[in-house]
Amino acid sequence: MTQNINQEKLSSGRFTESTDAFVEEFTASIQFDHRMYRQDIQGSIAHARMLYKVGILDAKEEDAIIKGLQHIQQEIENGEMHWSIKQEDIHMNIESRLTQMIGVTGKKLHTGRSRNDQVATDIRLYLRDEIDFILTELKRLQQGIVSVAEREADTIMPGFTHLQTAQPVTFGHHMMAWYEMLVRDVERLQDCRKRVNTLPLGSAALAGTTYPIDREYTAKLLGFDRISQNSLDGVSDRDFAIEFTAWAATLLMHMTRFSEELILWSSAQFQFIDLPDRFCTGSSIMPQKKNPDVPELVRGKSGRVYGHLISLLTLMKSQPLAYNKDNQEDKEPLFDTVDTVRGCLRAFADMVPAIQVKREVTYQAAKRGFSTATDLADYLVRQGMAFRDAHEVVGLAVAHGVKNGLDLSEMSLETLQSFSDKISEDVFEVLTLEGSVAARNHLGGTAPEQVKNQIALAKKVIA
Numbered sequence: 001m002t003q004n005i006n007q008e009k010l011s012s013g014r015f016t017e018s019t020d021a022f023v024e025e026f027t028a029s030i031q032f033d034h035r036m037y038r039q040d041i042q043g044s045i046a047h048a049r050m051l052y053k054v055g056i057l058d059a060k061e062e063d064a065i066i067k068g069l070q071h072i073q074q075e076i077e078n079g080e081m082h083w084s085i086k087q088e089d090i091h092m093n094i095e096s097r098l099t100q101m102i103g104v105t106g107k108k109l110h111t112g113r114s115r116n117d118q119v120a121t122d123i124r125l126y127l128r129d130e131i132d133f134i135l136t137e138l139k140r141l142q143q144g145i146v147s148v149a150e151r152e153a154d155t156i157m158p159g160f161t162h163l164q165t166a167q168p169v170t171f172g173h174h175m176m177a178w179y180e181m182l183v184r185d186v187e188r189l190q191d192c193r194k195r196v197n198t199l200p201l202g203s204a205a206l207a208g209t210t211y212p213i214d215r216e217y218t219a220k221l222l223g224f225d226r227i228s229q230n231s232l233d234g235v236s237d238r239d240f241a242i243e244f245t246a247w248a249a250t251l252l253m254h255m256t257r258f259s260e261e262l263i264l265w266s267s268a269q270f271q272f273i274d275l276p277d278r279f280c281t282g283s284s285i286m287p288q289k290k291n292p293d294v295p296e297l298v299r300g301k302s303g304r305v306y307g308h309l310i311s312l313l314t315l316m317k318s319q320p321l322a323y324n325k326d327n328q329e330d331k332e333p334l335f336d337t338v339d340t341v342r343g344c345l346r347a348f349a350d351m352v353p354a355i356q357v358k359r360e361v362t363y364q365a366a367k368r369g370f371s372t373a374t375d376l377a378d379y380l381v382r383q384g385m386a387f388r389d390a391h392e393v394v395g396l397a398v399a400h401g402v403k404n405g406l407d408l409s410e411m412s413l414e415t416l417q418s419f420s421d422k423i424s425e426d427v428f429e430v431l432t433l434e435g436s437v438a439a440r441n442h443l444g445g446t447a448p449e450q451v452k453n454q455i456a457l458a459k460k461v462i463a
């Protein structure tokens with residue numbers, strides 16, 4: 001009886017009693033790692049082809065294994081595969097189904113490899129696929145941002161520091177700041193992909209294998225750019241998953257900043273933008289409400305990704321070489337990070353181009369708060385005044401404006417001249433919002449001309 005139960009254990013020979021039912025469930029990963037079935041099969045097919053190439057499998061065996069694996073993929077995709085906790089994980093479930101289907105040949109597939117290098121390979125293949133998809137979504141979001149920037153290149157809004165009105169900027173310029181953040185996120189992800197795309201297969205359990213394997217060939221079949229150079233490291237490190245999650249945490253941090261601004265701007269207090277109705281919800285009690293749920297959720301979802309980063313760092317921390325079961329805990333945080341990133345990017349890429357800017361509101365808002373005060377100081381400097389003195393003079397003019405409810409541009413020439421005799425009629429050119437933004441006409445500045453140059457460059461990059 002014991003003997004029969006143990007037959008179900010992959011490594012049954014050594015055991016004299018069957019696994020405790022709870023422990024079986026506790027230690028299994030099939031509940032979540034079945035997600036990597038395509039990569040597991042892809043890796044196994046490449047491994048079988050390599051085993052044939054080096055003469056470990058004959059042509060008939062190779063063919064039976066590959067056809068069997070392809071058939072299993074079909075079964076899985078048709079929802080016909082029976083996943084078994086007893087088979088612990090995706091690797092053993094597929095292998096045991098293969099053996100059930102093609103008999104003893106199926107048992108030869110695992111020659112020269114271990115689940116340790118198999119799982120490391122699967123995760124890398126999985127993450128590589130996801131990175132490629134995420135890169136296309138990032139580009140879609142960048143395109144959306146640039147389309148708004150183009151539409152609003154001449155739109156004036158207040159620029160803020162400390163969330164206090166600082167200087168007028170163009171809406172397009174503000175959008176392009178978001179675009180720039182994503183440029184760096186794309187670069188970082190492309191760089192991360194290089195380290196993800198390294199083949200650990202061939203490391204076997206930890207020390208390599210006694211069979212004459214051809215790792216270059218397997219790498220070529222699977223599209224890996226590099227081969228891990230140390231088998232102990234190859235099976236054990238999950239730094240590539242940590243790196244991806246750190247990348248995701250940085251992306252989400254950027255997205256919380258976009259979110260925060262969209263939430264503020266769509267509030268009754270700002271009213272800078274309208275978010276499309278299809279991205280908002282109402283309140284069950286307050287009929288007037290239109291809540292910016294999508295940016296709020298994205299802002300909130302950053303929390304889980306930051307948490308996953310800490311989980312992964314902690315599971316890797318202090319692990320002795322080589323593989324330890326701790327590493328099985330890498331999958332759920334990684335999968336959830338991928339899902340979260342995909343969801344947030346999709347929602348934003350769909351929503352951002354549909355943002356409606358209320359140009360008159362942003363214009364009037366820029367007029368309040370003395371946003372051209374720096375321009376007046378710069379004007380006085382051009383008339384020969386030292387900047388610190390100019391700062392003082394403008395401060396007095398602003399105080400007068402606060403007291404009398406007047407913007408600098410609304411004061412009479414006589415009033416302005418009462419603060420400095422260096423002021424003459426042409427001062428009004430610098431006090432207008434249009435004049436203020438147009439004057440910042442250098443690389444990186446907010447002038448519409450500069451912003452349009454940046455947009456043209458961006459459109460080439462994301463074409």
Ligand code: ARG
Nearest residue numbers: 029089115116119323327328
């Ligand atoms: N399910 C395991 C994991 O995700 C696969 C590797 C198991 N290796 C082992 N020696 N128990 O890490």
